[in-house]
Amino acid sequence: MIELWDGASMEYDKILENLLGRDDYLVVGHSVVRTDALEKALGRARFTADYIPKGTAVVKVVRSSQPHARIKVDVKAALGVPGVLAVLTAADVPGHNQIGYALPDQPFLNGEKVHYIGDPIALVCAEKEYAAAEAVDAVEVEYDPLPASFTLDAALQPDAEPIHEGGNVAVTTRIRKGDAERGFSAAEVEVEDTYETPYQEHMYLEPEAAYAVPEGAGKVTVVGTMQSPFLVREKVAHVLGWNLSQVRIIQALTGGAFGGKDDMGPLVCAKAALAAVKLGRPAALVFDRDESVAYTPKRFPARIRYRSGADGEGRITAVEVDITVDCGAYANRAPFWLWRMTAHAAGPYEVENASVDGRAVYTNKVFGGSFRGFGDVAIHFAAESQVDRLAEELGMDPVEFRLRNVLRPGSRTTCDQLLDHSVGMEECLRGAAEAAGWKRGRELGRKGSRVRGVGVGCAYHGISTSRSTPDWSAASLILNQDGSFTYRTGICELGQGSPVGHAKIVAEIIGAPLSSIRIEVPDTDSTPNAKPTHGSRGLMLGGTAAADAALKLRQRMISVAAEMLGCPEADVDLREGRAFNRQDPSEEVSFAELAEELYVRGVSPAAYGFYTSPRRFYDPETGLGVNYSVYTFAASVVEVEVDTETGQVDVVKVWPAMDVGRAIDPLMIEGQIHGAVSQGIGFTLMERLVVEDGLVLNPNFKDYVVPSALDTPEVAETIIVEEPYRHSAFGAKGVGEPAIISIVPAIANAIHNATGLRFNTLPITAERLYAALRRRKP
């Protein structure tokens, strides 16, 4: 039986269904109290800063005050500040000083040139906070300014100062499918506009932090806030010039991440590690809020020129999309971000003729990076605005127009990928529209100065990393002698609860009470490499590795239990921590007895689970291929109330729907959707990072306003559509990112429905809406 478990060819949804033969699952599909909730509710959950003991050396970053300049650094005066232990510059990096994620454009510490205000130049290490702060000011940096570019147009000028070698275009992408011009000639209506989406700051409650302890000769342990312990290990080892085995990374509970800590985890941990190794004593780096907002990566801003056409039947005949992503100072994730935008450019619709071009451009501003939804938030804002406008041009209902175009089983994506199963877009859209009473809802009318409107948004999101990067995951499960289990995964708990989802998958397969499965913290010295917690892959990829481990251990437990019970293996079932004979359930052994027997017989009580995703590929010339192994689909209907006297928009109610493949935990899915609704409201209506000449002017909660409890709309019960994915445990697909994508255009479309005003730039703040309403008045 074991040889069946060989990864990609496995149809995990069916195997598990057949193997378990249960009418209803024990824990899968049912909401549970999260196993990590109690320690969090007691305030005993420990985050990185909670691990740092008194007496730890304080590390602070010396940052560039100029957006673009050649520099000379003199640390002599800083070294003279009492209490200063060391000041480290690029010259002190023992390994590699190049730490770019996708392209080699990002120095770990800048020794010759700075690229944005906040670029790290040196690390000050001191006994106390005050001494460190004083020494940061005492580091002398001589700037020889270079011309700086703050906008895409400036950076793209032929004579613009190159920010990195090779010019200001970091990377390009393209798709050529069918014949776009032929498609436009078949169109009855055509719509064209340029859309712009801004930075978004993650504003996770816990600022970046790392605590590093040197161990013996040539080993360092780093406790940090992160999303990818194994990426952190790679980057720390790279900076130190050490082997991977010399670096131990422990992910402390992480206080919100949303993508940002995938980028910052390695950068912060490597700084603490370098300091600890150089000092030969524990060292910690904790960002303050200003630092966290002003200098760390945010959602990449983008500009999208979008032209699309539809025929008289309401079929989209062609799209032509031109995408420019603003990288800021470093490309970081831009090649992946841009590719995701490119691949999803048409939205969740079948379009035969598509021409898409993309480029990512350097500017001298804080760099962009991972953020929930990746490029799909921006591209869907454009695509879904266009779709609404095409419907309007044709005089069609926007839901009806979408239904004529949505991806269905058997459809091909913009990249010509055949979607043969797990395509629940239509059910999501119909479900959300029906729940919202769509037809009735369109005529809400006005009360005094307040006018209501409803809008719809659809979305799809390829699960896992872009650019067809091979993907796999691993996990381990140990049956302890008392019948309890130790589960290890490198997938991180960031608030989303993926590891709890893994434990539920294990509990279901192995028949163990959820409370008997202890999830250990990710520790690269003992945890299997599960790859990053990003791309909404944590549950789908990591959870399937967990299923693989559980299936292997289950088989051994059943085989030994069959002998203990004196019955055929086929008659053994595992449930509630015991193995029993299905023919006579009174014949049973507890997991403690069974565990003891495994140990005595020398049958391994530990299992290593491994899962590899089906192969993906694409042709860089045409963009065509199999880009993502599966997609999650979502739709939202939103009702807004606009105060035409003030321009203030209240999101009154949201009706969300999502095809999640299979719901492992409905309550946690709702949690993801609610959080995404709030972040989506923030991005669409409120959050505006003010950057002037490269300087972030509002790096705090007071001036960069995120939604509070008072901005909370009513959210209808989530419509969960289940179109299982063949190659994942129970058919589950990722949820976290897809949740935010459809909400953004749905709000913008609702504002249009209410006011007749169409906004192509976000955020739609009260001031902008007020001004637009005034302009329109005769």
Add this chain to the structure above:
Amino acid sequence: MRITFELNGKRVECEARPNKTLLDLLRADLGLTSVKKGCEQGECGACTVLLDGAPVNSCLVLAPQVEGRAVTTLDGLVDDPLMAALRKAFMEDGAIQCGFCIPGMLLSAYALLRENPRPTEEEVKTAIEGNICRCTGYIKIIEAIMDAAERIQNERP
């Protein structure tokens, strides 16, 4: 300077610089890491504690200001029936995601229900307005506070 105050029902005497915040005193000197440091600007609410029963941002209070007063953190309310009801509702309703805002959030909710045992939804929203949560969208948190209020009422004779 020397300060004396009541912390979670016990008298505490300690040394603190006059410019030390209550947040740093509690976290760094007294080891109460349930009090979280989120912004140090009085904007996020993660460092909320009760000062003579009222919620305050401990990053905006200087240590000497608590001289002779009573400070309560989550650690002092483990066995309190109202806090137990809130904790249970937060856990069961799915109000807890990353957990970083939760100690402050629970304390604001606790202070509200002590003053106003049957708040309206709007009153709940207003009471936790100063506690930012970036994970949950507040919906389950508001629901949990309403649930806790109802349960406590129902349990009373």
